[in-house]
Amino acid sequence: MNDWVEACAAEEIDEEDVMRFDHGGRTFAIYRSPDDEFFATDGLCTHEKIHLADGLVMDDIIECPKHNGRFNYKTGAAKGAPACVNLKTYPVKVDAGKVLVQIG
Amino acid sequence: MVIVGAGECGGRAALALRDLGYEGPVTLVGDEPHLPYERPPLSKEAMASETPEIRAITSDELLAEKSIRHLRSVRAAGIDRTAHVVRLSDGASLSYDKLLLATGSTPRKLPMPGLGSRCVYLRTFADALAIRAHLRAGSRIAIVGGGFIGLELAASARKLGASVTVIEAQPRILMRGVPVEIAGIVHDAHEAEGVKILAGQGITAIADDSAEVRVTLADGKDIVADLSVIGIGAVPVTTLAAEAGLTIDNGIAVDAELRTSDPDVFAAGDCCSFPLAVYGGRRVRLEAWRNAQEQGALAARNMLGAGEAHAAVPWFWSDQYGLSLQIAGLSDEGRGIVRRDLGEGAFILFHLAEDGRLVAASGIGPGNTVARDIRLAEMLIGKRAKPAPEALGSPDVKLKALLAA
Numbered sequence: 001m002n003d004w005v006e007a008c009a010a011e012e013i014d015e016e017d018v019m020r021f022d023h024g025g026r027t028f029a030i031y032r033s034p035d036d037e038f039f040a041t042d043g044l045c046t047h048e049k050i051h052l053a054d055g056l057v058m059d060d061i062i063e064c065p066k067h068n069g070r071f072n073y074k075t076g077a078a079k080g081a082p083a084c085v086n087l088k089t090y091p092v093k094v095d096a097g098k099v100l101v102q103i104g
Numbered sequence: 105m106v107i108v109g110a111g112e113c114g115g116r117a118a119l120a121l122r123d124l125g126y127e128g129p130v131t132l133v134g135d136e137p138h139l140p141y142e143r144p145p146l147s148k149e150a151m152a153s154e155t156p157e158i159r160a161i162t163s164d165e166l167l168a169e170k171s172i173r174h175l176r177s178v179r180a181a182g183i184d185r186t187a188h189v190v191r192l193s194d195g196a197s198l199s200y201d202k203l204l205l206a207t208g209s210t211p212r213k214l215p216m217p218g219l220g221s222r223c224v225y226l227r228t229f230a231d232a233l234a235i236r237a238h239l240r241a242g243s244r245i246a247i248v249g250g251g252f253i254g255l256e257l258a259a260s261a262r263k264l265g266a267s268v269t270v271i272e273a274q275p276r277i278l279m280r281g282v283p284v285e286i287a288g289i290v291h292d293a294h295e296a297e298g299v300k301i302l303a304g305q306g307i308t309a310i311a312d313d314s315a316e317v318r319v320t321l322a323d324g325k326d327i328v329a330d331l332s333v334i335g336i337g338a339v340p341v342t343t344l345a346a347e348a349g350l351t352i353d354n355g356i357a358v359d360a361e362l363r364t365s366d367p368d369v370f371a372a373g374d375c376c377s378f379p380l381a382v383y384g385g386r387r388v389r390l391e392a393w394r395n396a397q398e399q400g401a402l403a404a405r406n407m408l409g410a411g412e413a414h415a416a417v418p419w420f421w422s423d424q425y426g427l428s429l430q431i432a433g434l435s436d437e438g439r440g441i442v443r444r445d446l447g448e449g450a451f452i453l454f455h456l457a458e459d460g461r462l463v464a465a466s467g468i469g470p471g472n473t474v475a476r477d478i479r480l481a482e483m484l485i486g487k488r489a490k491p492a493p494e495a496l497g498s499p500d501v502k503l504k505a506l507l508a509a
Contacts (some may be wrong), residue, residue, distance in 0.1 A: 016504070050472065051471075051472065054471065054472035054473070054475050054476060055472075055475065055476065055479075056475075056476045056479045056480065063479065065472040065475030065476060065479070066421070066428075066472060066475065067393075067394075068394065068419075068479075081116060081119075081161075081397055081401075082142070082161065082397070
């Protein structure tokens with residue numbers, strides 16, 4: 001369980017924004033918080049399998065672009081209807097300007 | 105607490121009452137045999153799939169866990185407001201402290217004789233199954249009404265190989281609430297997929313027999329089909345409220361807190377008209393999924409005494425083929441339009457009032473390309489912002505930056 005994967009360069013994501021990352025047939029969402037920390041979750045909304053990376057990041061919340069299901073991307077917690085199942089989260093670290101995700 | 109209507113709005117309200125910590129009895133009354141379910145898929149995915157499934161917004165287990173009593177296949181037959189009692193169609197009655205009417209809307213009926221079993225409407229899962237049974241390669245579908253239901257259904261029917269004609273009495277499709285530039289994109293997408301759109305065509309007669317349905321157009325031509333789906337709008341379900349003496353005004357009239365003319369009776373969702381704060385209290389009625397959700401939750405808070413006024417901005421979406429359309433606000437409030445191109449053919453029209461205030465935003469594009477900016481526009485509308493038109497029109501200026509301004 002030491003499978004760190006390079007997702008992107010840190011500078012590719014703006015603060016308070018999100019980016020899609022596909023790897024090994026799976027899709028993830030990589031976030032950069034307003035206070036410049038990086039996070040990763042599963043890429044698809046638990047309500048209707050929509051790519052969250054098309055959604056809006058406000059503070060700690062990612063909002064699904066389709067039906068406004070909300071999640072705290074730091075914890076994965078579902079925060080509002082129609083989303084009721086939490087998002088899976090993944091460890092993230094930044095090394096030499098690269099964002100690495102432990103996709104496990 | 106009694107909730108009449110077990111759709112999106114009523115279902116959300118029941119769950120919200122428990123989430124808010126209310127511990128007294130909650131009864132949800134619905135005339136369908138199902139759990140509360142999402143209606144938007146009925147014209148979209150549910151139609152195109154081989155085995156349509158209901159997408160419930162809750163489960164029997166969750167309702168049991170939350171002690172929400174859900175009465176199915178039963179209607180509310182009357183309200184005795186003095187006694188605070190709802191009479192049900194099966195003869196039972198329910199007493200209430202607070203009552204929520206979430207009775208929804210029902211398809212507007214075509215005022216014409218000759219409609220038989222091959223002329224159908226779409227509102228419920230049962231309606232969707234009945235329509236689905238007719239959709240296959242080569243079947244002929246005539247859709248009366250070029251609104252969202254009709255067009256989404258047309259896209260689903262094409263996906264299954266049916267031959268589809270859409271008949272619209274207005275000069276173009278999506279006349280209500282959708283700007284002409286966006287309706288044009290939708291129109292072209294349908295034609296490219298092989299849908300025949302006849303706009304500006306009234307119908308003078310429908311003849312329906314056991315073999316086929318014949319729709320006669322104003323110009324004398326006949327469209328012959330295996331099934332005709334009529335999607336000419338919806339009307340609020342107000343009979344129960346009207347018979348109980350509640351004020352009706354294009355729906356069950358409620359105040360900003362969703363209270364009817366009786367302080368112990370609330371109404372929410374498609375069935376009610378309410379003052380929309382963002383447009384100075386203009387009275388509107390919305391037929392939209394998110395509104396049903398939000399108002400269900402708001403009604404629950406106010407039934408428990410929150411005294412919270414409705415403040416949301418209307419929001420709506422539609423999916424057809426690979427295109428997604430989203431609209432925040434009501435575009436008829438606008439006097440001028442600024443366009444922002446997002447690439448991949450996606451664009452957003454910002455509708456500005458005379459004083460420069462952003463009042464609505466309409467976007468269309470592949471996938472979810474417009475979603476983020478429409479969401480930001482919705483927040484700008486809610487803030488009653490007056491962003492510079494040049495900034496709105498320039499894709500390089502982030503809307504988030506305008507929101508912070």
